[in-house]
Amino acid sequence: MVETRLSELFDVRLRDDDTPMSRAALVAAIQDADVLVPTVTDTIDAGLIGQAGERLKLIANFGAGVDHIDVDTARSRGILVSNTPGVVTEDTADMVMALILGVTRRIPEGLSVMQAGNWRGWAPTAFLGGRIGGKRLGILGMGRIGQAVARRARAFGMQVHYHNRRRLRPEIEESVEATYWESLDQMLARMDVVSVNCPHTPATFHLLNARRLQLMKPSAVVVNTSRGEVIDENALVRMLRAGELAGAGLDVYERGVDVNPELRDLANVVLLPHMGSATREGRVEMGEKVIINVKTFADGHRPPDQVVPAML
Incomplete structure (x- = not known):
């Protein structure tokens, strides 16, 4: 449902399975994307952000925790970071x-x-x-x-x-x-x-x-x-x-x-295998927050769930 809605609103490239993206795949994704939607298993560190193309302006995380994202480096590159607080x-x-x-x-x-x-x-x-x-x-x-x-x-x-x-x-x-x-x-x-x-x-x-x-x-x-x-x-x-x-x-x-x-x-x-937030309802709500963050940003406004270093 969430992926369908994203595809209706934006030009989207989706992952076909649940396996974590390789480093090479992440590099390829950020070099020509306007928005990246990672999960907790994707390490978005300074080295990776340094290889981002000029188009990348938003990292809309699918999840509340952002310790896998170098928010400071993203900010220094003019890239906003958002998350999905509250839904889990x-x-x-x-x-x-x-x-x-x-x-x-x-x-x-x-x-x-x-x-x-x-x-x-x-x-x-x-x-x-x-x-x-x-x-x-x-x-x-x-x-x-x-x-x-x-x-x-x-x-x-x-x-x-x-x-x-x-x-x-x-x-x-x-x-x-x-x-x-x-x-x-x-x-x-x-x-x-x-x-x-x-x-x-x-x-x-x-x-x-x-x-x-x-x-x-x-x-x-x-x-x-x-x-x-x-x-x-x-x-x-x-x-x-x-x-x-x-x-x-x-x-x-x-x-x-x-x-x-x-x-x-x-x-x-x-x-347990990191399943604390694993409910169908929670995953859908997380996706809906991602959509709101991306759509708000695409409309020229600050994403409602923007993360700034002072919050961390």
Whole structure:
């Protein structure tokens, strides 16, 4: 539907499949295009932007995160960057709760036993997990998604806490019933579950490093649906293997598809293939935002979802 509408409005060259574009294909695309519509798997760095033709004036990203795009270099070349904020909020927040439940209630372990045909009936100590009602949830990054997670967590009876680079306005903080922690270290030491919902920027790279992970309780669980680079994955693996953390639920990874093989061997880890925003409704809404950004730009106006370096 989105591709059909794009083709009706513009002279469009579309990809025939879902595989990431090669570097050579991206170079060829930007040398004679007016607008490039990349996804998170397309690295639009300074070197690539340097090979752009004079016609390229807009990079309309299909997705909210733009850490794969060198926004500063694009801006210096007179190329605008837009994204699609807000459309994946509810879908990603749903997945956060799914991962929290998956890890704490050992759902993948139960599923594996059933699929293998090895279940021998109920037992009083089989597959014992933890109750999430009454537990403390620490949200790292209280933007749209973090707030959506907070609303869901409260419905599950969790106590919501958060750390953010800026404290929420009092009315927003009250609406999500969340307690603000200025010190991330102090928050981490007191949480039962930590959900990573902040973007990847130079300031958040390895924000959860070995030192900070070691502040967490051995009974705590960490969930990440944002960007893998926020967590020091090697330190996380060491602590999970040593029993210094109770579990992890991950939808994103520090090295993209190159997932640490040790993570796959741990029974206390739930791994998903970056599917937090993967709903049909969400993909259509993302595409519709791309269309609006491109059409507004083509009409001589600033795209409504333009990204500027100060936002990052």
